[in-house]
Amino acid sequence: xxxxxxxxxxxxxxxxxxxxxxxxxxxxxxxxxxxxxxxxxxxxxxxxxxxxxxxxxxxxxxxxxxxxxxxxxxxxxxxxxxxxxxxxxxxxxxxxxxxxxxxxxxxxxxxxxxxxxxxxxxxxxxxxxxxxxxxxxxxxxxxxxxxxxxxxxxxxxxxxxxxxxxxxxxxxxxxxxxxxxxxxxxxxxxxxxxxxxxxxxxxxxxxxxxxxxxxxxxxxxxxxxxxxxxxxxxxxxxxxxxxxxxxxxxxxxxxxx
Numbered sequence: 001x002x003x004x005x006x007x008x009x010x011x012x013x014x015x016x017x018x019x020x021x022x023x024x025x026x027x028x029x030x031x032x033x034x035x036x037x038x039x040x041x042x043x044x045x046x047x048x049x050x051x052x053x054x055x056x057x058x059x060x061x062x063x064x065x066x067x068x069x070x071x072x073x074x075x076x077x078x079x080x081x082x083x084x085x086x087x088x089x090x091x092x093x094x095x096x097x098x099x100x101x102x103x104x105x106x107x108x109x110x111x112x113x114x115x116x117x118x119x120x121x122x123x124x125x126x127x128x129x130x131x132x133x134x135x136x137x138x139x140x141x142x143x144x145x146x147x148x149x150x151x152x153x154x155x156x157x158x159x160x161x162x163x164x165x166x167x168x169x170x171x172x173x174x175x176x177x178x179x180x181x182x183x184x185x186x187x188x189x190x191x192x193x194x195x196x197x198x199x200x201x202x203x204x205x206x207x208x209x210x211x212x213x214x215x216x217x218x219x220x221x222x223x224x225x226x227x228x229x230x231x232x233x234x235x236x237x238x239x240x241x242x243x244x245x246x247x248x249x250x251x252x253x254x255x256x257x
Contacts, residue, residue: 008032009211009226009245021054024225029093029218030072030086031055034227037082037204042073055087056080074098075106078175080190083110083209084225088217096217101172107213110167110177111156111229113206114186115198118163121154124180130172135193136175138183147179149173156240162189162198164237166244177207189233206233210245 008025025032033051035041040050052073059069071087072094080213088094100106127146129139139146139230150170163186167177175194181187181195188207190200200206208229226245228234234241 006221006223007222007226015208018058020049021051021058022227023058024084024227025223027089029089029216031059031089032084032086032225034212035077035082035209036087037080037201037230037232040079041076041085051085052087059089072097075101075172077209078178078207080204081207081209082204082230084212084227085209086212086214086225093217097214100217104170104172105215107171107224108209109211110169111208111244112165112167112177112181113189113200113211113233113236114165114181115157115189116161116163116186118155118165118186119158120152121152123150124184125150126180126183128176128179130174136173136179138179143220147171147173149176151177151180156244157237159236163237164240178205182196190218201232204230204232210255 008017023031023032024034033055035051042052044202045048048184049229052071053255055071056069059065059071070091071089072091074086074088074094074097077083077085086097126138126149127141127143128136128149129143129145130136148171152168152170153165169176176189178191178194186204187194187196189198190196190205210229211224211226213224215221228241228245
């Protein structure tokens, strides 16, 4: 990380009086939040609480807006996962951030607790296909229905037949981390959909978007946002997680073979 880069990381929300939304950062163009597990990022047919509506309500209240506050969704997290989500407060910011994600410019780093002992690190490459009927699955390379999925990972520790992994996405496929580690025999804790046998809290899974780096849509400053995982599972590896989040440097992953 360069000296001019911004690194915004910490467990405390910007507004401690609003327990319904954990805000990590806000300016005239961005609203960055730590999404809790189990919360939708956008409204669906269940009409359960979602991050986008909560964010709009928060902006409307604190700025005393008469009309609806604008807030743009530029990327997503699975409902049972948690972590950093960047939202756009203007249409210009939304367009520019969406372009960044489309071009795979942002750097996404996750923490995952997986079943079994994983040591070392490496690169996973698969071809994934998604359908409404069968969900996301691995298909042979060259299958016309599939898209390349690639990630790099390193182990931060092993305890109680669980492994704490740091995962860096190089592509952004639906359920990518979940499917790829399940295929390697190490499903994410609590992810019964993809083969887990142990639960986290009965509803969610141990996958957390801990660090996200984007270029500010207006100033173009490189900004890194990070947040700790939920208390439900970070206590298992408290020291390792604290050390990782305290580091402002890009973590070292094994080199490509």
